[in-house]
Amino acid sequence: MKNKAEYYSQQYNARAMIPDHPYIFTRWLKDSAQARRTHAALFDLPYGEASGERLDFFPTYRGDAPLLVFIHGGWWRSLDKSDFSFIAPAYTRAGINVALTNYTLAPEASIAEIVLQQLRALAWLYRNAEKYDFDPKRIVVAGHSAGAHLAAMMMAAMWPVFGDDLPADLVKGGVLLSGVYDLEPVRHADFVNVDLKLGEDDIAPLSPYRMPQSHAARFITAFGGHESEEFGRQTALIANAWKQNHVVDVALPEANHLTICDAFATPGHALQQETIKLIEATA
Template sequence: MAPHDDPAWLDSMYNNRARVPGHPAYFARWAAASAEARAAQPATLDLRYGEGTNETLDVFPAAVTGAPVLVFIHGGYWRSLDKSDHSFVAPPFTTQGVCVVVPNYALCPGTAAQPVTIPDIALQMVKALDWTARHIAHHGGDSRRITVAGHSAGGHLAAMLLSLPQGAARNA
């Protein structure tokens, strides 16, 4: 059996937490910095962009209106973490005049009654981006200047949004 056909080998290659023994310290630092970010600056938390599981987002407005917008999608291997763990991303951007949106999404594998797949999460991000394009002006953002980025699984989801047909999310 070639290594790439061996489930144990695949698990070892794709289990980032096992490869970074100190990962709990990173998560603790992110959580503390995120709590500090939410306390130190204006934010509108837990806005619903849909009716599904975890279809909420946080908006960190810039001090100016008409600001460019960063939609930052959190990582977590599609199965862990939360938008609230990534609020720390906002301050470096908001202090430079950028409005930041951090969407949440349902986590894999979901439940037997409500399974969650990566395509499901990708569709949630389409809805979050569409919500942002339609509503960000109410939070001081410019819907014509939206940038999407993410960390780890969030980077993958951001890249998937690049394949949307033009106009799928108005002005994004």
């Protein structure tokens, strides 16, 4: 029997389980550069004071359309919104605006600080809906891996406490991809907690599955068939904790922890179609 630290480090080190991960990241970079060259977009819009508090906005072809906000993963300590521009075209072509948010990476920022930055990003978007011509009553948040944790935290946020001009139901829906919703195992995964510095007292305030949703926002989940048992367990945790609003878990038997993002970005894929269905249902 492996000790706890060894077990969780093995279970959560997704890149170690994907030998061709450098190729996947390179492909994402190329596809994202292509998306930025060929699609209208506004880059590095500041939603706060820190250098990491920036977002990219990809408008769709029609006015007053819904907004999909995508939060990237990377264990809160790596990657960038620009790595995920390739996601936008599948949704802008379907009549949905897309915003991709950045945040200050760990260890420069703690997870608690990163959560606050994402609260600021969504509040900024809501307050600037008229300027960027999207419907503030139809904001759906999506995230991958650590980004799915942050997306879930947005679904648990008490928005009127954060700003008295913000509605309780600011987030109308969620798409949670291969996320981590209980941080207890993460603090035992040495390969990442060296940067995150999670302690026992951090777990409850930062684990969305231990919180109620702040309002009845419907959401979908997904994780890849080639992911570790822990990512499956984490997905089941949030689906069960918030089961009254869980729409579907999309089966992705061929996907790993990274290629799930390709499925999300592929027009006509079941995951992309379920996401569009969820967004359209917010009308």
